[in-house]
Every structure is written in C-alpha cells, then in structure tokens.
Amino acid sequence: MDQEALKNNLSGLERKIMMLLNDHKLLKDEMRTIKLENHELRTDLRKREEQLSNFKNQVKITKIADYISPEDESISELRKKVDDYIREIDKCIAHVSR
DSSP states (O other): OOHHHHHHHHHHHHHHHHHHHHHHHHHHHHHHHHHHHHHHHHHHHHHHHHHHHHHHHHHHHHHHHHHSOTTSHHHHHHHHHHHHHHHHHHHHHHHHHO
16 A cells, blocks of 8 residues: 555544544433433432322322221320321421431
8 A cells, every 4th residue: 555545544544533532522422411311300200109108198188087986085085186186197208318
C-alpha cells in the first residue's frame, strides 16, 4: 500500500473511532438516565404498595367494626375507639413515610 492509501485508512479509522466514542458516551448518559428513572419508579411502586396494604388493613378493621352488633350501647364506643386507632395508625404511617 502506498502512503496516501494508509493515510486514508487511518483517517477513516479515526473517524469511526470518534463516532464509536460519541455513541458510547450517549449510551452511557441514556443508561444513567434510565437507571435513575427506574430507581424513582421502584420507590414510587413501594410507596403505592404500602398505601394499598394500609388501605386493605383499614377495610379489614372497618369490616370487623361493622360486623359488631349495634344493639349494645358499648358498641358505639368500641367503633369510636377503632376509628380513633385507625386515625392514629394513619398518622404514624404518614410520619414514618417521611
């Protein structure tokens, strides 16, 4: 090969290397962004699963309170206490979630 052909080949290789390095940098940036988004989505999912679990527990407690016969006067007091407990648990969960 003559000198000119070698220079052309070298120049072409340098151009391809620069393109590959640029592509590599773009892909690394994109991967970093996707990892961050993935982390945020997983955190959000965990919070929503916690909320769902809390709502399910509230529904269970409410059902228990509803099954209690309303004939007894102390039942209304019991329901009030259960509601107070639910509110207190919600406050604790909100505090822990911060």
